[in-house]
Amino acid sequence: KSVKDADGLILATDPDREGEAISWHVLEVLKQKRALKDKPVSRVVFNAITKASVLDAMANPRQIDAPLVDAYLARRALDYLVGFTLSPVLWRKLPGARSAGRVQSVALRLVCDRELEIERFIREEYWQIAAILNTPRNDSFEARLTAFAGKKLQKLDIANKAQADDIKAMLEGASFKALSVEAKPTKRNPGPPFTTSTLQQAASSGLGFSATRTM
Structure with a gap:
């Protein structure tokens, strides 16, 4: 009844899939009842019920999103x-x-x-070899063995402790030289904000806090 006396119809249901469906259903029912005639129909969406949001939505109407x-x-x-x-x-x-x-x-x-x-899953034993090396300025750093005897090592190539000990024995008396240094920027994004559960998990694993103490 209201639409008969109106100059037009504005559909302002929720700004999501279900809201779009509600607007579409309303429009279909009004078309079937022939209540619109030649009245203009527009769809507006806003995410906050504030004067600015509503006015902005009204200034930018659109059609139903098919x-x-x-x-x-x-x-x-x-x-x-x-x-x-x-x-x-x-x-x-x-x-x-x-x-x-x-x-x-x-x-x-x-x-x-x-x-x-x-x-x-079938467990497979594998070993990795790392060494703590010192620079001429006595700065220490960790180096991992990635190739041996001219062959690049794959994850499972060192299959047991005996193989690891043999390679370790060969390397213990060796000298090492840095052939090149590559510097490149790195980017690390911050983690997402805590939820209640992730806050409790982080406090428990990192600080040993109980859930009661965390909250």
Whole structure:
């Protein structure tokens, strides 16, 4: 009734896929009822209910985002196809089972596949050789053996302690020379902000704090 006396229609539902779907549904219903006639229809979105945000949204209207609506329709179809179809089967065949879903079932598959990889993992022993060397200015640094006897070492090439000891014995009396030095800038991004759980984990592993003490 309200739209009949209005000069136009502004759809300002949530700025996400579901909000776009609500606007689309409203528009479709009004079209079916022929309530719009030739009235202009626009879609506006804003992330904060402030005067500046609302005015900015009103100054930049757009049309319904068809690809976003298609994404909603695809999500709905998958919910019907996966969740609504498989969940009753699970409940019948596996009493006490949880529901199936387009997201949770795929995530569960990934977890199960990873668990199988862990169970099938075969441990292999390997050794690495490192030495603490001093520069002429008596600055120390760690050097790792990456090649031996003209061959680049792969991760599993030194398979046991006996091989490692043999190579160590050959290197102990050797002298070493730095043939080149390469300097390059490095970039390290800060970690993400703590959540409650990651804060407790970091405090426990790094400081030995209990969850109660951390909070």
